[in-house]
Amino acid sequence: MRHLTENELIGYREGEHAEREEITVHLAGCEICSKELERIEAVLAALDALPVEDPGEDYGRRVWQQIAPRLGEKPGRSSWLRSLPAD
Amino acid sequence: MTRMKDSVESALDSDAIVVERTLSGDRDAYRLLVERHSANLFRLAYRMTGNRHDAEEVVQEAFLRGYQKLGQFASKSNFGTWVYRIAANYAIDRVRQQRREEARKEKPARDKSGGKETDPMNFVKDEKPLPERLMLNTELRKKMEEALDALTPSERTAFVMRHWEGCAIEEIAGVLKSNSGATKNTVFRAVQKLRRALEPFVTKRMEARAIGQQG
Numbered sequence: 001m002r003h004l005t006e007n008e009l010i011g012y013r014e015g016e017h018a019e020r021e022e023i024t025v026h027l028a029g030c031e032i033c034s035k036e037l038e039r040i041e042a043v044l045a046a047l048d049a050l051p052v053e054d055p056g057e058d059y060g061r062r063v064w065q066q067i068a069p070r071l072g073e074k075p076g077r078s079s080w081l082r083s084l085p086a087d
Numbered sequence: 088m089t090r091m092k093d094s095v096e097s098a099l100d101s102d103a104i105v106v107e108r109t110l111s112g113d114r115d116a117y118r119l120l121v122e123r124h125s126a127n128l129f130r131l132a133y134r135m136t137g138n139r140h141d142a143e144e145v146v147q148e149a150f151l152r153g154y155q156k157l158g159q160f161a162s163k164s165n166f167g168t169w170v171y172r173i174a175a176n177y178a179i180d181r182v183r184q185q186r187r188e189e190a191r192k193e194k195p196a197r198d199k200s201g202g203k204e205t206d207p208m209n210f211v212k213d214e215k216p217l218p219e220r221l222m223l224n225t226e227l228r229k230k231m232e233e234a235l236d237a238l239t240p241s242e243r244t245a246f247v248m249r250h251w252e253g254c255a256i257e258e259i260a261g262v263l264k265s266n267s268g269a270t271k272n273t274v275f276r277a278v279q280k281l282r283r284a285l286e287p288f289v290t291k292r293m294e295a296r297a298i299g300q301q302g
Contacts, residue, residue, distance in 0.1 A: 014274060
């Protein structure tokens, strides 16, 4: 089997490659491709360490305080539209 | 396992009940939904926008829109998923709008450079090599934020929803208003761009750590 392209390796990593088993077998025997996958993984692992600010334990309460004065008395109810997805 | 399932179902039931109470005119019932789902929406919005101010605006707007459209919400579906999608839709629209405004302001400068400053490949090449072991975590963090900012709004949304939020391709496609094939390609392109932009710095940090461990 030829070496895998970057796109194929990303697709494999995302679980979105149709020939998953073939690729797994190739990776087990190919140091070049397995090292290439490791380099992609290393970047994604570094991104995992990027923190999300903590909005605080009372965040939900604060959101409510901010939006409550802007809410109408009653939400829009239109029964014939109830099966439509959110846009 | 059964207990966990029961507990999840019970949480979903209570959301559905709260939606019904809100629709019946109990406006304050909506508070429960806001308090339950704000943190989830904030995490998504923060990753999509990259800053706290915009993330907070997105969360507020998502709940306001959710309230206005509550009559359209199919009570058999999950309120958390529904309002999450409203937030994702609003966040990507907001980021796109901000990019358009920035582009208008920066147009003269960009025309001179041919738009190269937006390409993460170019910004990495332009960086002067940093001495080994000086790549501190804060610097890598800055590079990661810059690399994410250099993605298009669609690429960033696709990456955030797929990589960090674990969303299905179809769900992301719904937000991008695209098909599954194109959405997959958007995820792949985002990963490629992030790799191009960050691999030199990630490798340096790993090498510096290895040297540090040896010394």
